Amino acid sequence: MKPRWSGNLFKEMLWDAACATTKPQFNRKMNAIRLLDNDLFVWLSQIPPTSWARSHFTGRAKTDVLLNxxxxxxxxxxxxxxxxxxxxxxxxxxxxxxxxxxxxxxxxxKINGPLTPYATRVFDEIKADASQYSVMMAGRGRFQVTGGYADQCKVDVNERTCTCRKWQLTGMPCKHGVAAIWDMARNGMNVGVLESSVD
Incomplete structure (x- = not known):
């Protein structure tokens, strides 16, 4: 891609599409690329998104790494x-x-907790974000979690899934999942240590 489409704008748009966790987000990012440069859109469309776009990953690998x-x-x-x-x-x-x-x-x-130092730092950031979300129970471990601008997700704590797909992709509860687990604890359910939700 670099020889034909150099520059930070193309690079940032590619990374935005690659980092999108859901297919609708990916499609929006790809549409933005198409509007900017249709040739780049066509070129990217010829590469199977399962090999470069997080939104098409299965979640089997449980990683947040997109680089080699x-x-x-x-x-x-x-x-x-x-x-x-x-x-x-x-x-x-x-x-x-x-x-x-x-x-x-x-x-x-040397680790004091159940997670590695890096995972602990990442999880602390997720917990800080989760504190800004409101939760509504839908029954049987399912929740609607809302916060931020138009950020609403469906979380299934039993299945360890969220519609943002970050929990499935990384194995670590996303901010929506953490908010749902906290809500369960506030309502007297035994959820154990929060870090036990990490794959």
Missing amino acids: NMCESFNNQLVKGRDKPIITCLEFIREYLMKKIVVVHKVIA
């Missing part, structure tokens, strides 16, 4: 072992991964 930086970082670490015979190369990779796992275990050992 992790793969590139990993690949960069393997440069030293790449020119070796296959068994030696595989041994290099195994040892590298073993060292990385030890580092991760050391980080985990």
